[in-house]
Amino acid sequence: MPPLKVYIQVSLVAIAGLLLGALLFWRLTKAIRARRAGAIAGNLAAVTAFAAATFGLCYALIPCFNWPLASYCRGDAAQKWVALTFDDGPNEPYTSQILDILAQKQVPAAFFTVGASVSRSPEVVARMLREGHTVGNHTQTHRGLITLGPDEIREELAGWERAMAPIGAPQPKLFRAPHGWKSPFLGKVLAETGYRLVGWTRGVWDTDRTGAEVLFHRLTARPENGMILLLHDGVEGAPGADRRDLVAVLPKVIDHYRALGFRFVRLPEMMRGTDP
Ligand SMILES: [Zn+2]
CATH class of the missing domain: 3.20.20.370 (Glycoside hydrolase/deacetylase)
Incomplete structure (x- = not known):
């Protein structure tokens, strides 16, 4: 079991990420409903940048986040x-x-x-x-x-x-x-x-x-x-x-x-x- 502090740190980062993602998505849907082309483009760019940054962080920090670079992380689970x-x-x-x-x-x-x-x-x-x-x-x-x-x-x-x-x-x-x-x-x-x-x-x-x-x-x-x-x-x-x-x-x-x-x-x- 990871220490409690690791759970707390990971949870805080995940919650902050989810809140930011939800905020960006909410602004995008608001702009779409208001049919404001400039705001749609701006918010779409922000959502795309957020998704790319999240992917980049996962790739950089998670050892077995295996795309696009595969690392060997476990052996055949059929063998004891x-x-x-x-x-x-x-x-x-x-x-x-x-x-x-x-x-x-x-x-x-x-x-x-x-x-x-x-x-x-x-x-x-x-x-x-x-x-x-x-x-x-x-x-x-x-x-x-x-x-x-x-x-x-x-x-x-x-x-x-x-x-x-x-x-x-x-x-x-x-x-x-x-x-x-x-x-x-x-x-x-x-x-x-x-x-x-x-x-x-x-x-x-x-x-x-x-x-x-x-x-x-x-x-x-x-x-x-x-x-x-x-x-x-x-x-x-x-x-x-x-x-x-x-x-x-x-x-x-x-x-x-x-x-x-x-x-x-x-x-x-x-x-x-x-x-x-
Ligand atoms: Zn080391």
Whole structure:
């Protein structure tokens, strides 16, 4: 369950949007009834601009708003499987502790790493690859992409690739946008560079400082087949961000899903629709 504050924020924005949309529409119908051509044209333009702005905001801010740019957000719901993904690392000592837990539990995961953090702890990323985990591009600096042009997006992707160069070039080429926010140019740059955009099915605001008990509840509420779970081994690439609570609950979360009959799968295998 998302925290209450997120519901309140989203509801306020939605209510404000609905009120504004209703006001514009009411003015348009009034102008049509009065048969005033100038007012009709003006209000029609305002309604069109409002609809375009709403669409643009949905595209930019909603990670799995999948038109015109498709992102992979969930696996086959007919399979009782789940894919773990960790963003914003590596972030020591927590990423290594998470890798220890994954190794002990024999669970594969995908890490969407930040280039600047990769340069700080390349050995940890090398370990991810050695132990069979998936490593994806999460930009060089974790900047939100919304206002970036094509050259700046290319540089964010290339900066990460330069940081990864001494370690290797992971395949398949997967990209996750910071916060899931998209620039209008993102699709074009991803097509040029051969990256596949990956979103998530469930984010649980695991970087909120709620304590381990609430975090466990959030991570285990409403399990779904084919779910891609978004977790964070780092926080926006900040060195040493505290991830103790996640490390504390992760073994219990894995055990919980297994007890419900879920299998943990590698993200690329989920994307290929095959069972490993
Ligand atoms: Zn991120």
